[in-house]
Amino acid sequence: MKGKRILLGITGSIAAYKSAFLVRLLIKAGAEVKVVMSESAKDFVTPLTLSVLSKNPVMTTSFNPDNGEWYNHVEAGLWADAFIIAPASANTIGKMAQGIADNQLLACYLSARCPVFIAPAMDLDMLQHPAVKANIQTLGSFKRHYIITPAHGELASGLTGEGRMEEPEKIVDILEKYFYENLPLRGIKALVTAGPTYENIDPVRFIGNRSSGKMGFAIAEELSKMGADVKLISGPTHLSLNDRGVERTDVNTADEMLTACMHDFEKMDIIVMSAAVADFRPGEESTEKIKKKNNPLNVALVPTTDILKSMGEKKRKNQLLVGFALETNNELANAKEKLVNKNLDLIVLNSLNDVGAGFDVSTNKVTFIEKSGREHSFGVKLKSEVARDLVNLIMNSYKK
Ligand code: CTP
Numbered sequence: 165m166k167g168k169r170i171l172l173g174i175t176g177s178i179a180a181y182k183s184a185f186l187v188r189l190l191i192k193a194g195a196e197v198k199v200v201m202s203e204s205a206k207d208f209v210t211p212l213t214l215s216v217l218s219k220n221p222v223m224t225t226s227f228n229p230d231n232g233e234w235y236n237h238v239e240a241g242l243w244a245d246a247f248i249i250a251p252a253s254a255n256t257i258g259k260m261a262q263g264i265a266d267n268q269l270l271a272c273y274l275s276a277r278c279p280v281f282i283a284p285a286m287d288l289d290m291l292q293h294p295a296v297k298a299n300i301q302t303l304g305s306f307k308r309h310y311i312i313t314p315a316h317g318e319l320a321s322g323l324t325g326e327g328r329m330e331e332p333e334k335i336v337d338i339l340e341k342y343f344y345e346n347l348p349l350r351g352i353k354a355l356v357t358a359g360p361t362y363e364n365i366d367p368v369r370f371i372g373n374r375s376s377g378k379m380g381f382a383i384a385e386e387l388s389k390m391g392a393d394v395k396l397i398s399g400p401t402h403l404s405l406n407d408r409g410v411e412r413t414d415v416n417t418a419d420e421m422l423t424a425c426m427h428d429f430e431k432m433d434i435i436v437m438s439a440a441v442a443d444f445r446p447g448e449e450s451t452e453k454i455k456k457k458n459n460p461l462n463v464a465l466v467p468t469t470d471i472l473k474s475m476g477e478k479k480r481k482n483q484l485l486v487g488f489a490l491e492t493n494n495e496l497a498n499a500k501e502k503l504v505n506k507n508l509d510l511i512v513l514n515s516l517n518d519v520g521a522g523f524d525v526s527t528n529k530v531t532f533i534e535k536s537g538r539e540h541s542f543g544v545k546l547k548s549e550v551a552r553d554l555v556n557l558i559m560n561s562y563k564k
Contacts, residue, residue: 169246260282347391356395398412437488445468447465472485484558
């Protein structure tokens with residue numbers, strides 16, 4: 165629910181008191197909430213209560229009677245990621261089914277393009293009336309309209325039966341499930357690498373680099389947030405993941421990273437190689453600590469396998485491969501060459517010459533270059549924001 169914009173419509177029913185709890189739960193779950201009330205809803209719960217809980221002004225009319233200012237129902241309708249009408253009275257349900265817009269709530273409803281969740285609340289005989297049943301059925305048949313079936317129990321009339329508005333906790337569960345199931349990368353498997361690799365010289369010393377892993381961790385978390393099943397393969401870093409949905413494997417050397425990457429490569433749909441993999445490792449690793457002896461030490465280095473290049477050679481149709489290029493000169497030309505040589509779909513260029521870009525800082529300044537040659541350049545941004553930009557581009561380019 166984090167960051168989701170929820171428009172809550174409240175109509176005239178005793179269950180309106182539960183809407184206050186619903187607002188609290190939505191806010192607690194990280195959503196942004198705006199409330200629109202019908203005139204009769206105000207008899208059951210005050211706009212002030214809902215305004216305080218939602219931290220937003222509450223709309224009850226189409227304009228402010230004090231200054232004549234118009235409350236834009238179209239804007240409110242388009243603002244929302246979901247519109248919940250809870251409680252939904254028989255009267256409002258009937259008008260919604262017929263496209264009547266004689267109050268602000270109904271005008272918002274007709275303007276909304278988002279999914280609509282309707283939680284009816286009324287006495288059992290009203291709910292069983294063929295006219296109401298038909299209206300509910302009509303609403304349920306509309307695209308992206310979901311009826312939250314009323315619960316069975318004691319009703320305000322004293323009768324017992326079906327008609328109680330579903331509990332706020334349950335409504336939040338339904339919404340969370342909806343958002344989860346409709347995440348854009350649901351069912352997609354992604355592999356992300358992050359951090360440096362350490363190539364051992366002896367049991368004490370290694371050749372490494374200054375990569376912190378921040379960029380790769382941010383990308384892994386962003387992909388996961390969009391619903392992908394993410395596997396993160398990380399070199400040595402002190403970072404920890406906030407998202408427990410990401411599966412993490414730690415490795416030390418380029419060889420270990422290669423093995424870990426290739427293990428799952430076939431199954432992966434999206435691969436983002438942001439790790440700063442060592443290009444060379446000592447040809448021989450001494451099993452004992454090398455003594456100083458005051459002589460120059462020559463360590464013969466041998467190339468490691470270019471993991472990204474091997475992936476590019478094996479890449480199957482519908483696999484999207486993203487590489488990184490950290491350059492100090494001829495940046496664009498070098499990055500474009502890597503894009504072609506390694507058979508990539510997209511390359512992220514960052515230049516060590518740019519202030520706020522590169523290793524061990526929380527920001528980055530990047531240019532994305534697509535296989536088609538299209539370039540997207542950005543200013544200095546937080547790595548989390550760069551990750552969002554990258555994942556947005558990946559989502560636009562990825563074709564199942
Ligand atoms: N890479 C890799 N395996 C390696 C070296 C690099 O998979 N052994 C990947 C990195 O994860 C990155 C991309 O290749 O996505 C580019 O790495 P970079 O070091 O910039 O380029 P190289 O191709 O190694 O070329 P050079 O170091 O000569 O610039």
